[in-house]
Amino acid sequence: MKLSTEIERKIDTLLAQMTLAEKIGQLAQYTNGAELTGPEGEPVDLNRLARDGAVGSVLNYTGVADTKKIQDIAVNESRLGIPLMFGYDVIHGYKTGFPIPLAQAASWNMELIEKSEQIAAREASAAGVNWAFTPMLDIARDPRWGRVIEGAGEDTYLGSRIATARVRGLQGDNPAAKDRVLACAKHYVGYGAAQAGRDYFTCDLTERTLREVYLPPFQAAVTAGVGSIMPAFNEIDGVPMTANKTLIKDVLIDEFGFNGCLVSDWTAVHELVAHGVAANDKEAATLAINAGVDIDMCSGSYSKYLAELVAEGAVEEAVIDDSVRRVLRSKFALNLFELPHKNTDLELERRVVEAPEHFEFSRQLARECIVLLKNQNALLPLAKDITSIAVVGPFADSKQDACGAWRAQTDSNKAVTVLAGVRAAVGNNTVVTYAAGCSAEHKDLSELATAVQAVEQSDIAIVVLGEFADSSGEAACLTDLNFSGGQGELIRAVHATGKPVVLVVQSGRPFTIAWEVENIPAIIQAWHLGSRAGNAVADVLFGDFNPCGKLPMTMPRSIGQVPIFYNCKNTGRPFDADNKYCSKYLDSPNTPLYPFGFGLSYSRFDYSNLRLSSPEMAIDDIITVSVDVTNNSSRTGKEVVQLYIHDLVASITRPVMELKGFQKIELTASEWKTIVFEISATMLEFYGADMQKIVEAGEFTVFLGGSSQECLQTNFILK
Ligand code: GLC
Numbered sequence: 001m002k003l004s005t006e007i008e009r010k011i012d013t014l015l016a017q018m019t020l021a022e023k024i025g026q027l028a029q030y031t032n033g034a035e036l037t038g039p040e041g042e043p044v045d046l047n048r049l050a051r052d053g054a055v056g057s058v059l060n061y062t063g064v065a066d067t068k069k070i071q072d073i074a075v076n077e078s079r080l081g082i083p084l085m086f087g088y089d090v091i092h093g094y095k096t097g098f099p100i101p102l103a104q105a106a107s108w109n110m111e112l113i114e115k116s117e118q119i120a121a122r123e124a125s126a127a128g129v130n131w132a133f134t135p136m137l138d139i140a141r142d143p144r145w146g147r148v149i150e151g152a153g154e155d156t157y158l159g160s161r162i163a164t165a166r167v168r169g170l171q172g173d174n175p176a177a178k179d180r181v182l183a184c185a186k187h188y189v190g191y192g193a194a195q196a197g198r199d200y201f202t203c204d205l206t207e208r209t210l211r212e213v214y215l216p217p218f219q220a221a222v223t224a225g226v227g228s229i230m231p232a233f234n235e236i237d238g239v240p241m242t243a244n245k246t247l248i249k250d251v252l253i254d255e256f257g258f259n260g261c262l263v264s265d266w267t268a269v270h271e272l273v274a275h276g277v278a279a280n281d282k283e284a285a286t287l288a289i290n291a292g293v294d295i296d297m298c299s300g301s302y303s304k305y306l307a308e309l310v311a312e313g314a315v316e317e318a319v320i321d322d323s324v325r326r327v328l329r330s331k332f333a334l335n336l337f338e339l340p341h342k343n344t345d346l347e348l349e350r351r352v353v354e355a356p357e358h359f360e361f362s363r364q365l366a367r368e369c370i371v372l373l374k375n376q377n378a379l380l381p382l383a384k385d386i387t388s389i390a391v392v393g394p395f396a397d398s399k400q401d402a403c404g405a406w407r408a409q410t411d412s413n414k415a416v417t418v419l420a421g422v423r424a425a426v427g428n429n430t431v432v433t434y435a436a437g438c439s440a441e442h443k444d445l446s447e448l449a450t451a452v453q454a455v456e457q458s459d460i461a462i463v464v465l466g467e468f469a470d471s472s473g474e475a476a477c478l479t480d481l482n483f484s485g486g487q488g489e490l491i492r493a494v495h496a497t498g499k500p501v502v503l504v505v506q507s508g509r510p511f512t513i514a515w516e517v518e519n520i521p522a523i524i525q526a527w528h529l530g531s532r533a534g535n536a537v538a539d540v541l542f543g544d545f546n547p548c549g550k551l552p553m554t555m556p557r558s559i560g561q562v563p564i565f566y567n568c569k570n571t572g573r574p575f576d577a578d579n580k581y582c583s584k585y586l587d588s589p590n591t592p593l594y595p596f597g598f599g600l601s602y603s604r605f606d607y608s609n610l611r612l613s614s615p616e617m618a619i620d621d622i623i624t625v626s627v628d629v630t631n632n633s634s635r636t637g638k639e640v641v642q643l644y645i646h647d648l649v650a651s652i653t654r655p656v657m658e659l660k661g662f663q664k665i666e667l668t669a670s671e672w673k674t675i676v677f678e679i680s681a682t683m684l685e686f687y688g689a690d691m692q693k694i695v696e697a698g699e700f701t702v703f704l705g706g707s708s709q710e711c712l713q714t715n716f717i718l719k
Contacts, residue, residue: 026056034060038266053078057085067128083336090132094123096358097410103527105152105552107368110165117169122179125342126352135166137217141565144197146476149508153552157659160220167224176335185221187232227260242268243287261326263295270299294323366529366536371549372600376521381543388431390454393464394440404528405473421534438486472508481512510555548638550599566596566708567655598707603637610712631667644703
């Protein structure tokens with residue numbers, strides 16, 4: 001965050017006026033109970049706490065009517081009139097529902113991702129919210145973990161680029177602007193590395209993995225000026241993040257230069273007791289405040305014990321002052337002392353929230369998130385004058401599930417389902433028949449025959465399978481990534497009719513669809529795409545939009561392969577079909593079903609003429625790598641040209657390849673372009689044996705292509 005000596009002086013002046021109780025009040029955050037995103041606690045009288053200056057920020061207040069009322073109490077009735085921050089989980093849109101973040105990552109479109117956050121901030125601020133608990137920056141390599149939906153997938157470079165785009169979209173140049181909010185990068189750090197893909201579970205990471213995979217998106221957010229950060233629930237190497245002084249004070253604050261405030265996750269201070277590092281809430285409060293966690297979300301431990309702890313000398317008041325300073329700095333950054341309300345105009349709220357252009361944008365973004373996985377014999381796009389279509393599946397007409405988890409204020413009743421999208425896309429003469437076909441909850445196949453009959457009476461079947469919105473997200477992990485309930489039976493029965501089948505996978509994460517890939521001619525990964533999901537899917541299915549999404553996460557063949565990710569190590573015994581003694585399974589290939597970066601188009605993009613400006617580079621040089629990309633089709637299309645690099649020999653083993661750049665381009669029919677990337681030594685850095693960043697001379701391979709597994713490659717030498 002930008003600092004100013006004038007603001008720091010104002011903070012000093014205010015601090016000097018505050019009693020210890022008032023300081024502690026700034027470090028307390030409570031929910032109004034409107035939404036439950038964690039274990040339910042004791043209800044509190046927030047109006048009284050605001051009047052007493054005993055709360056500094058509140059959670060889940062939405063709407064000008066509610067935020068104005070309690071802010072007026074805090075500002076006009078408390079002794080010092082310190083305004084509140086209003087936090088809310090605006091994860092993929094405030095009320096206009098956007099695609100889940102993992103789907104957005106599949107767009108590889110930083111401009112659209114930034115714009116989605118700008119609109120989310122515009123709606124949230126119009127509703128009185130001034131603090132969004134987003135972006136979620138947890139790199140995740142395990143689709144069993146339900147929270148993969150909230151992040152950018154498995155790659156650090158892509159995740160770091162998206163971190164920057166999201167912070168910029170939410171805060172703009174100034175979070176105090178009327179239509180911007182304070183962002184909150186979360187969950188710091190390593191949360192996505194939970195063992196067994198089980199939420200809140202133990203993370204055991206080496207410092208090198210932490211620094212090379214999980215920390216960079218947070219550093220990118222700090223560089224982008226993020227105003228707040230939320231430590232994660234998990235422990236790393238035996239130290240829970242909510243008590244992790246090293247990673248908070250030494251790394252985040254001192255090394256990265258983070259100067260905003262840190263808010264604990266929901267009751268995470270109290271949960272230090274369950275972690276086993278605190279015997280009680282009083283000890284938990286001591287650990288967390290001394291680690292640099294400024295605000296205690298919903299546990300009440302700070303409110304109850306900090307005054308006592310200062311009196312006993314267990315916590316120095318100077319530590320409290322540091323935290324209060326960071327909280328006040330965020331409030332000054334939001335200009336709350338001058339303008340405590342983001343908005344007080346109910347008419348403005350009505351006009352801005354769910355503005356028609358926001359829904360149109362949601363459709364535009366959703367289109368770019370769809371990944372075309374298979375299109376045998378160019379079954380897609382479908383003709384709009386097709387005589388009859390059967391749309392089947394338990395998620396074909398489910399509004400809420402199309403919106404995904406963490407849907408904030410999204411009115412799912414306004415969501416467009418795949419069925420509605422198909423109906424809106426085809427001509428009046430096309431007969432569209434719908435049948436749920438099965439339950440996604442249990443093996444109830446009583447409707448299967450009806451669905452099969454609908455398919456048999458139609459020219460083609462569009463089958464929508466996937467998972468419930470709330471089967472993903474927080475506390476929603478799975479040990480089985482096959483379609484639930486009777487969905488497997490449904491797709492097989494539809495396949496058995498012999499009719500052409502298009503599978504639409506409406507899930508928050510990669511599912512194991514090996515049978516479907518083997519037997520179904522056309523498949524799209526349609527995620528949970530938000531308020532205009534059905535329109536975006538129909539736009540792709542009927543060719544109004546040429547799909548361009550690329551997988552941000554590897555799709556495994558089976559759960560047995562997990563965790564599986566593209567930038568793995570080669571090992572001393574890499575796979576060798578002719579050698580028994582190599583790294584492999586007896587019952588499965590090592591390769592995934594679909595690799596990171598994969599996604600088809602209705603166009604065919606051919607790569608040729610890969611060349612370097614020089615086969616050698618000195619440490620201070622910049623060389624370029626170029627490739628010609630040709631759209632060998634009759635249809636304009638977008639392609640994500642991906643740049644990967646591999647360090648062949650180094651003092652520390654290096655991944656077989658790492659994403660180091662990408663360009664999303666559009667080519668008209670038969671058009672070709674030369675795409676150029678610069679290569680600099682900083683792209684070749686890694687952490688050496690002493691954990692210092694280094695670059696070593698030697699040979700590198702550079703890959704360019706439309707997927708991590710389909711690239712042209714050449715080598716260069718760093719002298
Ligand atoms: C939840 C989530 C966090 C969210 C917070 C407030 O437990 O972990 O992402 O911001 O609580 O809802």
